[in-house]
Amino acid sequence: EIVLTQSPATLSLSPGERATLSCRASQSVSSYLAWYQQKPGQAPRLLIYDASNRATGIPARFSGSGSGTDFTLTISSLEPEDFAVYYCQQRFNWPPFTFGQGTKLEIK
């Protein structure tokens, strides 16, 4: 089973700042990595798929990069609605599909 480790666990930033979230895989997942955003009481929403492709309707301030074992989600300039929990997920070697433990992006 591929383990995904996200860092940091919590990121405290202000609106307008740049956010950089990390996801590291225990073995290569090629580019088969997705990012999700989840707000309290809501279902997760797909942001990025295959490491760097924005999902339908996702603003351009969200970008993904990386391949192999190291991946990054970048939010170029934080909007108030971006404060949420973010998860990475791999689909390279499944079952099981595995998720990272999440990074909570909170307002500083």
Next chain:
Amino acid sequence: EVQLVESGGGLVQPGGSLRLSCAASEFTFSSYSMNWVRQAPGKGLEWVSHISGSSSTIYYADSVKGRFTISRDNAKNSVYLQMNSLRAEDTAVYYCARYCSSPSCQGGFDYWGQGTLVTVSS
């Protein structure tokens, strides 16, 4: 717009059973794999089960294997999760999520339902 609507959650005693349903609309249901993902209170996301569009391929997480059964009815645009021998650690919000692996698709769980809460407690 694609919609997934779960139902069937509730309070059940340890050792009991529950059947979850997920009704899909506004897409060609049989063309997509479907998954169940759960989230325990205050915790992260855990994949539970997968079923292909034709039901020919089914997978389960080790934590539910032998206790849960996934199925689908393409005529009713619905996917189900039969949960037996429930344990306290199965308490979670259960989401259904659409997945497509073909190159023309978005390679992740691109649509999710709103979730249904299952509580296992005496």
